[in-house]
Amino acid sequence: MTSQTAVSTASSSTTGTAPLRLAVVVGSTREGRFGPKVARWFTERAALRDDMDVEVIDLADTPLPFDLTHTPGPEESRALQAVSPRLDAADAYAVITPEYNHSYPAALKNAIDWHYSQWRAKPVGFVSYGGISGGLRAVEHLRPVFAEVHAVTVRDSVSFHNAWDLFGPEGRLTDSAAADKAATTMLDQLHWWGRALRTARETSPYGG
Numbered sequence: 001m002t003s004q005t006a007v008s009t010a011s012s013s014t015t016g017t018a019p020l021r022l023a024v025v026v027g028s029t030r031e032g033r034f035g036p037k038v039a040r041w042f043t044e045r046a047a048l049r050d051d052m053d054v055e056v057i058d059l060a061d062t063p064l065p066f067d068l069t070h071t072p073g074p075e076e077s078r079a080l081q082a083v084s085p086r087l088d089a090a091d092a093y094a095v096i097t098p099e100y101n102h103s104y105p106a107a108l109k110n111a112i113d114w115h116y117s118q119w120r121a122k123p124v125g126f127v128s129y130g131g132i133s134g135g136l137r138a139v140e141h142l143r144p145v146f147a148e149v150h151a152v153t154v155r156d157s158v159s160f161h162n163a164w165d166l167f168g169p170e171g172r173l174t175d176s177a178a179a180d181k182a183a184t185t186m187l188d189q190l191h192w193w194g195r196a197l198r199t200a201r202e203t204s205p206y207g208g
Contacts, residue, residue, distance in 0.1 A: 007039055008052065016039050016195065017198055019050070019051055019052055019053045020042060020051060020052045020053070020091045020092055020190070020191055020194040020195060020198070021052075021053050021055070021086045021089060021090050021091045021092070022046060022052045022053065022054050022055070022090065022091070022092050022093070022094060022190065022194070023055050023056075023057055023086060023087060023089075023090035023092070023093050023094070024039060024042065024043050024054060024055070024056045024057065024093075024094045024096065025048070025057050025059070025087075025093055025096065025108075025111070026039045026056065026057070026058040026059060026060065026096045027059060027093045027097040027098070027104060027105050027107065027108030027111075027186070028096070028097070028098050028105050028107070028108075029059050029060040029061075029063065029105065029107040030098075030100075030105070032166075033098070033168055034098065034129060034163060034164060035098060035129070036058070036171075037167050037171040038096055038127060038129050038160060038163065038167075039056060039058070039096045039127075040081070040171065040177070041092065041131075041167075041173050041176070042096065042127050042158070042183060043056055044151040045136070045180060045183045045184075046094070046183075046187060049187065049191075051191055052187070054127075054189065055090070057083060057086055057087065059083075059107045059108065059111055060107075062082040062083050063079065063107075063109070063128060064080065064083060064107075064110055064111055064114055066106075066110055068110075068113055068114065072145075080087055080114065083111065083115075084114075084115060084118065087115055087118040087119075088117070088118045090118075091122060091123070091194045091197075091198050092095060092122055092125070092190045092191075092193070092194035093119075093122065093123070093124045093125070093151075094124075094125045094127060094186075094187075094190065095108070095125070095126050095127070095142065096127045096128075096129075097126060097127070097128050097129075097135060097138050097139065097142065098126065098128070098130055098135055098138065099129075099130035099131070099133060099135040099136075099137055099138040100133075100138075101128070102137045102138075102141075103137065103138055103141045104138040104139075104141055104142055106176070108128075108142075109145070112146070112149065115149075116149055119146065119149040119150065119151040120149065120150040120151065120206055120208075121150060121152070121197050121200065121201055121206035121208070122151055122152070122194070123151070123152045123153070123154055123189070123190050123193035123194050123197060124146050124151045124152065124153045124154070124190065125153070125154045125156075125157060125158075125186045125187070125190045126139045126142065126153070126157040126158070126186075127157065127158040127159075127183075127186075128129055128157060128158070128159045128160070129159070129160040129163035130160075130161070130163065131161070131162055132161060132162065133161070134159035134160055134161035134163070135159055135160070135163075136157075136159050139157055139159070139201070144145070150208055152193055152197065153159055154186060154190055154193060155189065156182065156186045156189055157182075157186060158182045158183050158186055158187045159182075160179070160181060172180075178195055
């Protein structure tokens with residue numbers, strides 16, 4: 001084995017065992033939104049793992065322009081700089097989404113559409129909330145959107161049906177057993193796909 005090969009192998013081995021970089025994207029920007037409560041619960045669950053580094057990207061704190069362009073000007077570039085490099089650095093994503101009129105928020109679609117290479121060959125999981133449907137219709141609309149940008153959506157998700165009845169006055173989930181179990185299942189799937197795809201991208205850059 002040459003020294004160059006040895007260094008390359010050692011580097012791949014180190015990367016393979018490094019914690020997965022998980023970006024939690026909070027998709028609601030509406031006034032009085034419920035999303036931060038759900039996001040806080042999920043982020044705290046994910047942060048308990050030692051195989052993931054978690055970062056929150058709240059689209060309400062980092063608004064993106066609604067006029068899409070291939071040649072962003074200074075103002076658009078500044079807005080994108082607060083989001084794009086963080087999405088690019090992530091190995092996997094967890095999207096927190098409400099359900100508005102049987103679908104997901106415009107701000108979330110806008111964030112997806114502003115980006116392309118950042119999503120490619122990476123896994124996406126969903127945490128949804130809403131009324132009787134628990135936001136699941138929004139999730140089903142998001143799956144083909146992420147497929148179009150070559151992301152891989154994991155099978156299992158977390159959903160909160162009639163979410164406002166499940167969280168107490170201080171914004172804490174009152175009975176978390178079922179949700180904790182669902183989150184663990186989804187995070188396990190994100191971790192498996194995240195590590196597998198990270199290794200694959202490093203071994204053979206994705207060209208789909």
